[in-house]
Amino acid sequence: MNHIDWFPRKLGIISLVLLVITWGGVLAQAPKDVLSADSLGAPAPAPPTNVRVIDKPNDAGHGLIIRWDLSADDTSGLKNVDRYEVLRSDAPDGEFISRGIVFRGVNEYEDVDDMKPTASSPNPNYMAEGSTWFYKVVALSNQQVYSEPSEIVVGTTRENLFHWGKLPILIAVIIFTAYLLNFIISAKKGKKLYIRPLAGIDAVDDAIGRATEMGKPILFILGLGTAADIATIAGFTILSRVAKKTAEYQTRVLVPVQDPVVLAVAQETVRTAYLEAGRPDQYNSDNIFYVTAMQFPYVAAVNSIMLREKPATNFYMGLFYAESLLLAETGNIAGSIQISGTDQIAQLPFFVAATDFTLIGEELYAASAYLSQEPVQLGTLKAQDYTKAIIMIIIILGAIAITGKWTFIRDIITIHL
Amino acid sequence: MTTGQLILNGIAAFLTLCIFSFLYKDNPFYKFAERLVAGVATGYWTILLYHTNFTDKVIEPIFINGQYHYIIPAVLGIMMWTRFSRKWSWISRYPIAFYIGIGSGVSITVYLYTYLFKQLQATISTPLTLDLAGLNVLIIVIAVLSALIYFFFSSAHKGIFNVASRFGIYVIMIGFGAGFGLTVMGRVALLVQRIIFLRDYIVALFGG
Numbered sequence: 001m002n003h004i005d006w007f008p009r010k011l012g013i014i015s016l017v018l019l020v021i022t023w024g025g026v027l028a029q030a031p032k033d034v035l036s037a038d039s040l041g042a043p044a045p046a047p048p049t050n051v052r053v054i055d056k057p058n059d060a061g062h063g064l065i066i067r068w069d070l071s072a073d074d075t076s077g078l079k080n081v082d083r084y085e086v087l088r089s090d091a092p093d094g095e096f097i098s099r100g101i102v103f104r105g106v107n108e109y110e111d112v113d114d115m116k117p118t119a120s121s122p123n124p125n126y127m128a129e130g131s132t133w134f135y136k137v138v139a140l141s142n143q144q145v146y147s148e149p150s151e152i153v154v155g156t157t158r159e160n161l162f163h164w165g166k167l168p169i170l171i172a173v174i175i176f177t178a179y180l181l182n183f184i185i186s187a188k189k190g191k192k193l194y195i196r197p198l199a200g201i202d203a204v205d206d207a208i209g210r211a212t213e214m215g216k217p218i219l220f221i222l223g224l225g226t227a228a229d230i231a232t233i234a235g236f237t238i239l240s241r242v243a244k245k246t247a248e249y250q251t252r253v254l255v256p257v258q259d260p261v262v263l264a265v266a267q268e269t270v271r272t273a274y275l276e277a278g279r280p281d282q283y284n285s286d287n288i289f290y291v292t293a294m295q296f297p298y299v300a301a302v303n304s305i306m307l308r309e310k311p312a313t314n315f316y317m318g319l320f321y322a323e324s325l326l327l328a329e330t331g332n333i334a335g336s337i338q339i340s341g342t343d344q345i346a347q348l349p350f351f352v353a354a355t356d357f358t359l360i361g362e363e364l365y366a367a368s369a370y371l372s373q374e375p376v377q378l379g380t381l382k383a384q385d386y387t388k389a390i391i392m393i394i395i396i397l398g399a400i401a402i403t404g405k406w407t408f409i410r411d412i413i414t415i416h417l
Numbered sequence: 418m419t420t421g422q423l424i425l426n427g428i429a430a431f432l433t434l435c436i437f438s439f440l441y442k443d444n445p446f447y448k449f450a451e452r453l454v455a456g457v458a459t460g461y462w463t464i465l466l467y468h469t470n471f472t473d474k475v476i477e478p479i480f481i482n483g484q485y486h487y488i489i490p491a492v493l494g495i496m497m498w499t500r501f502s503r504k505w506s507w508i509s510r511y512p513i514a515f516y517i518g519i520g521s522g523v524s525i526t527v528y529l530y531t532y533l534f535k536q537l538q539a540t541i542s543t544p545l546t547l548d549l550a551g552l553n554v555l556i557i558v559i560a561v562l563s564a565l566i567y568f569f570f571s572s573a574h575k576g577i578f579n580v581a582s583r584f585g586i587y588v589i590m591i592g593f594g595a596g597f598g599l600t601v602m603g604r605v606a607l608l609v610q611r612i613i614f615l616r617d618y619i620v621a622l623f624g625g
Contacts, residue, residue, distance in 0.1 A: 119481045169529045195570050227513065228520020230528075264500055265513055297458035300436070300451040307443040325604075349597035352590075360589065362568045385571040391537065392565055398541030399558050410541055415534050 042143040045073040045081045048107070051137050053155025058166075058416075061129030061159035062114035068107050071139040071147060075105065082142040086111065089134045092152055096136060099125075111135075132156045165416030172387075179386045184379030193378045200339055200357035201367050204238070207337050208245045211312035217252035218242065219311040221302060221327065223342065224295060225319025227261040230365070231343045235317035236269050237368035237377070238341070242315060243273035247282055255288040256305060258298045263290045299323040303330040316340040316355065317364065320347045328354035341367060418621045430618045433611060536561075560588040 048068040056063030066086055074081040086109045087096035099111050111133075117123040127133070134154050139147040187193050211218045220239055225232035239255065246253045253270065257263045267288045274283040291301045303326065306314065314331040316324070316338070324340075324347040331338045332354060340351035341359030351358045359367050362384070369377035398409040418426070435450035475494075478487040493512040499505040540561050543554045566578065567585030574582045 118477065120477060166526065166530075168534060169526055172529055172533065173525065194572070196573050226520065228517050228524070230521065230524070233517065233521070261497075261513065261516060264497065264509060265517075268510065268513070292455045292459045293462040294458035297451075297455040301455045303439070304443060304448065304451050345592075346596055346600065349593035349600070352593055353597060362570075366570045381570055385569055388565050388569060391533070392562055394537060395540055395558060395562060398537070399545060399554070402541050403544040403546075405544070410538060413534055413537050415530055417530075 042141065042145050043078060043080065044145045045078060045139040045141045045147045046071045047147040048084060048137045048139055048150050051135065051150045051153045053133075053135055053153050055155065055158040055160075056110060056112065058160050058163040059112075060114065061157045062127045063110060063112035064127070064133060064135075064155045064157055066109045066111060066135050066137065066153075066155075068137050068150060070105070070107050073139070073141075078141075080141040080143070081139045083140050084109075085138050085140060085146075087136050087138065087149070090132075092134050092154070094134070096134075099135075109137075127157050129157055129159045168413055168415060175390070176383055176387050179383035180379055182379075183382040184375055187375030187378050187382075193382055195366060195370050195378065195381060198359065198363055198367055198370060200341065200359045200363065201370055203337075203339055203357045204242065204371070205245065207313040207315075207339060208242060208249060208251065210337060211246075212249040212251045214312045216312040217254050217309055218246060218313045218315065219302075219306065219309070219331075219336070220253055220255045220315045220317070222255065222257055222262055222266060223316065223318030223320045224258055224298070224323065225262075226259055227265045229319050231317075231319040232262060234341070234364045234368040236265060237372050238315070238317045239266060240269050240273045241371040243270040244277045247274045247277035247279045250279075250282065252284075252287060254305065254309065254311065256291045256298075256302050257288070258291055258293050258295075260290065263288065295321065295323055299326050302327060306330050306334045306336070310334050311336050314338045314355075316342070316351065317359075318342065320344055320351075322347075325350035325354060331355070423621065426614075426618050426621070430615055433615060560585075564588050 048071050050069040052067055054065050054067070056065050068084070071077075071081050071084075073079060081104045083101050083103050084106070085101050086099045088099045088111065089096040100109050102109050111127070113123070113125045113127045115121075115123050115126055117126050132154060133156075134152050136149045136152050138149045141147075183193065208218065220242060222232055222235045222239070225235075227233075239253075243253055245251075255266050255270065257266055267285055270288055271280075271283050271285070274280050291298050305311075306327075307330065311334070314327075314334075314336045316327065317340070320327075320342045321344065324342070324344075328338060328340065328351060338355035339357045339359075340355040341364035342348060342351065343361045343364055345361070348358065348360055352360075365384075366381055369381040394409065394413065398413075401407070401409045432450050432453070435446040438444055439447045474487065475491050478484040479491065493515060496512045497509050499508040540557060543550070545551045545554050545558075563581050563585035565585070567582040567589065569578075569582075572578065
């Protein structure tokens with residue numbers, strides 16, 4: 001094994017060389033003493049002037065913005081400014097510590113620290129709401145010579161109740177909600193809301209019938225999302241419909257899940273569906289079971305369920321990641337009919353290629369409304385359609401406006417975080 | 418490679434081959450590897466959750482830092498445990514409803530920002546000009562409008578609406594094709610990486 005044993009020695013030598021290089025680098029980067037013009041013979045740059053501190057707008061009170069006028073030697077004069085260093089203290093005569101560095105030509109620094117200290121992780125730099133801080137700014141030349149510090153200025157953090165940069169989002173939510181309420185009220189009053197048929201939906205009932213005829217179970221996979229993800233919520237609605245049908249036909253539905261809360265919701269969904277179908281005695285909570293929370297172990301376990309149980313139909317409805325193709329291909333090997341639906345754009349190509357029917361993106365939500373025919377869901381879908389119509393109008397007008405060099409439409413929809 | 422590394426890599430190589438054996442058919446080696454990985458993952462996840470959720474979000478805030486408002490989510494968590502009782506399991510519906518409601522509500526702003534406003538802004542940021550760049554913008558605008566029409570569920574796809582939605586689905590499929598190719602390349606890279614690992618192990622074992 002000599003050809004193997006020399007390897008650690010070589011590795012040790014390489015590690016030592018790397019260590020020396022790293023140490024040298026650290027020494028080169030170590031903070032240097034403030035050098036005066038005399039010590040190097042190089043001139044110090046003029047200090048930045050007119051330093052002012054303002055509260056960081058649209059935040060929760062953990063930040064301040066420091067602005068200054070550039071040093072006279074930044075873009076003119078000696079032109080020897082390399083960067084500016086912002087120093088902070090909690091008292092005008094206290095110790096000033098460096099908070100950040102910006103390059104020449106930049107006259108603003110945002111000082112933010114919202115990491116609240118705890119007993120186990122203290123944070124002396126934490127900027128509490130309403131805390132007062134003192135700042136000064138120094139310029140540093142390209143020969144590492146500091147300028148005189150600027151005058152000391154003071155600023156106090158302030159909590160902002162409203163994030164004005166997100167105003168367009170609020171307006172969009174208000175418009176959408178207005179549509180939503182209007183359509184929900186209309187649907188509850190009995191108005192028929194039309195939704196065009198979806199190919200994947202018509203296949204759902206056929207697939208359940210096939211499983212019944214074959215005497216094999218149905219496998220329903222809710223993906224890797226949490227119970228709060230929109231795609232998973234849509235998956236629950238489709239699961240409800242499938243479970244109700246399987247209760248009527250006395251077909252088993254297996255639901256392996258990877259999240260404890262999803263497990264709880266899925267069990268509730270199936271139990272309610274069996275109750276509605278008039279067969280609460282048929283409900284078996286062991287058919288909706290937890291596998292594991294990690295992605296690929298979950299896939300390995302579900303794949304083996306597919307090959308051992310040989311389900312007649314596999315449903316993939318929810319949030320999927322890299323496991324989509326692994327699952328769908330195994331389902332193909334097992335000879336199952338497969339119906340998929342997700343809003344994950346990166347995974348849709350795999351479902352389109354490997355499953356028999358795919359609900360693309362928003363079709364998953366539409367399917368959920370189509371199947372349930374609930375006024376709230378139908379109203380939501382209608383509201384989405386009308387919002388889409390507004391979006392199309394904005395795109396057409398925006399494209400025309402920007403071509404005519406008018407930026408007002410683009411500016412209106414720009415979010416400033 | 419030391420003897421210890423040789424043994425550890427040997428176990429990894431054996432488990433890799435066990436998983437690959439699934440390509441032939443389901444077999445006891447695959448079953449062994451599958452159950453081992455599922456069991457290890459569950460154990461690991463449980464301990465991870467204990468440290469990142471129970472210790473950090475219950476023990477430390479309430480009992481060490483005195484942040485008593487953390488009692489509210491802790492109580493909601495305890496309410497989930499009522500699922501084990503047939504009589505009291507209805508209580509667990511409240512934390513579930515709270516969790517789903519909060520999750521959906523919080524994601525509205527993020528969704529609108531990333532999936533609506535950012536995309537809208539990008540679509541109408543470049544002027545239409547009489548050159549290739551302008552043609553590119555025109556294609557993007559038409560493609561986005563067509564794809565939106567495809568996802569319009571309130572009216573049947575007939576007439577001009579049908580033409581636009583068909584073009585929309587072609588656009589979507591072109592996008593999917595590109596995404597498929599890109600991801601397959603990534604997967605092939607993962608396979609190559611694993612094959613290199615096996616080759617290196619064989620070389621270390623037998624020399625080469």
